[in-house]
Amino acid sequence: MRLLLDSFWRAVAYCMLPRVIVLSLVPLGLMVLLAAVFGYFYWDAAVAWTRGALESWPLLASFWSWIGRLFSGDVTSVLAPLAVVFAATPLIVVLSLLIVAGFMAPALTRLVAERRFPSLERKKGASFFGSVARSIGLTMLALLALVVSMPLWLIPPLVLILPPLIWGWLTYRVMSFDALAEHASAEERATLLRAHRLPLLCIGVLCGYLGAAPSIVWASGLLFAAAFFVLVPLAIWIYTLVFAFSALWFGHYCLDALAQLRGQRAAAAAAAIPGDAAAIEADQAVLSQWKSP
Numbered sequence: 410m411r412l413l414l415d416s417f418w419r420a421v422a423y424c425m426l427p428r429v430i431v432l433s434l435v436p437l438g439l440m441v442l443l444a445a446v447f448g449y450f451y452w453d454a455a456v457a458w459t460r461g462a463l464e465s466w467p468l469l470a471s472f473w474s475w476i477g478r479l480f481s482g483d484v485t486s487v488l489a490p491l492a493v494v495f496a497a498t499p500l501i502v503v504l505s506l507l508i509v510a511g512f513m514a515p516a517l518t519r520l521v522a523e524r525r526f527p528s529l530e531r532k533k534g535a536s537f538f539g540s541v542a543r544s545i546g547l548t549m550l551a552l553l554a555l556v557v558s559m560p561l562w563l564i565p566p567l568v569l570i571l572p573p574l575i576w577g578w579l580t581y582r583v584m585s586f587d588a589l590a591e592h593a594s595a596e597e598r599a600t601l602l603r604a605h606r607l608p609l610l611c612i613g614v615l616c617g618y619l620g621a622a623p624s625i626v627w628a629s630g631l632l633f634a635a636a637f638f639v640l641v642p643l644a645i646w647i648y649t650l651v652f653a654f655s656a657l658w659f660g661h662y663c664l665d666a667l668a669q670l671r672g673q674r675a676a677a678a679a680a681a682i683p684g685d686a687a688a689i690e691a692d693q694a695v696l697s698q699w700k701s702p
Contacts, residue, residue, distance in 0.1 A: 412608070412662060412665060412666060413608050413611070413612070413662065416612075416661035416662035419525075419661045420654055420657035420658035420660075420661055421654070423517075423521070423657045424650065424653060428520065429520075429653050432513055432516065432517070432649075432653060433646060433649045433650045433653050434646065434649075435513075435649075452493070455493045456489050456490050457489075459489040459492050459493050460489035513649075513652065513653060514584065514587050514588075514656045517653060517656040517657050518588050518591060518656065518660045520657075520660075521657065521661055522592065522660075522664060525661070525664065526665075526668055529592055529664065529668055529671075530671075531592050532592060532593060532597070533590075533591060534589070534590065534593050534594040534595040534596075534597065535590035535598070536590075537590075540586060540590050543583075543586060544583045544586075544587075547583055548579060548583075550579075551575050551576065551578065551579040554575050555572065558571045558575070572617075573614055573618045573620075574614060575617075576613075576617035577610065577613035577614030577615070577616065577617035577618075578610065578613060578614075579613070580612075580613035580616050580617060580620075580655060581609045581610045581612065581613030581614075582613075584613070584655060584656060584659040585602060585609050585659055585663055587659075588656075588659045588660045589601065589602075589664075589667060592664060592667060593663075597667060597670060597671075600670065601663065601667060601670060604666075605662075605663075605666055608662070609659070609662070612655075612658055612659060612662065616651070616654070616655040616658070619651045619655075620651055620652075620655075
């Protein structure tokens with residue numbers, strides 16, 4: 410419990426560091442860049458294709474004509490750009506977050522190591538590509554679990570329990586592995602994940618509940634179209650900040666646990682040396698007595 414609370418407060422304090430705040434703003438800049446590139450190369454074609462699709466849909470032809478008489482204008486010319494924006498924004502956001510997440514977690518773990526554990530040996534127990542492949546596999550497994558568990562969401566209490574629990578399990582498995590990938594050996598990582606399974610799962614579940622906060626802002630942006638371009642970037646920034654907090658919490662907990670494990674093993678090895686020396690001296694005394702006439 411001490412390690413859990415200590416790592417929590419340290420993660421909160423680290424979120425206020427300028428470096429962490431700048432990292433949390435990177436997805437917004439990347440989203441703007443991707444949106445500008447998309448708009449420059451594909452905006453006119455996407456709007457034209459969307460407008461043609463809206464006008465050629467037989468089920469909506471009478472509806473568009475009725476709306477046009479009501480507002481005295483070309484409705485599809487107004488709806489087509491909005492439809493493109495609403496369709497492209499989630500894709501741009503997800504791509505931005507995936508790119509940033511791949512670089513943010515290692516950077517935050519290095520930050521924790523540099524400030525708190527500068528002398529902690531890096532044994533590099535996992536490669537970058539191995540970590541990425543493991544994260545993709547676990548993400549697919551979590552998505553499958555979400556799809557399978559959807560019928561249970563109709564039971565009121567379970568809809569508030571199952572999704573955060575699944576995402577918490579995914580967060581625990583991915584971030585704890587990434588936090589130890591650089592510094593721990595494969596044997597040390599397996600030992601720590603086995604010994605601290607329950608606290609790490611609790612951290613993952615709590616971070617899973619925190620990750621639901623940006624969804625409320627996102628839903629508000631979809632509901633209030635006038636504030637869409639304000640609320641959606643706010644949701645992205647909050648989500649990235651929650652991700653940074655999660656990475657910092659796992660980083661502080663796992664590296665502290667690793668330092669304690671190595672300290673305990675070093676103390677045990679030091680305590681075993683005098684006993685071994687005494688045993689060697691006793692064997693030598695017995696051998697000398699056996700050799701003497």
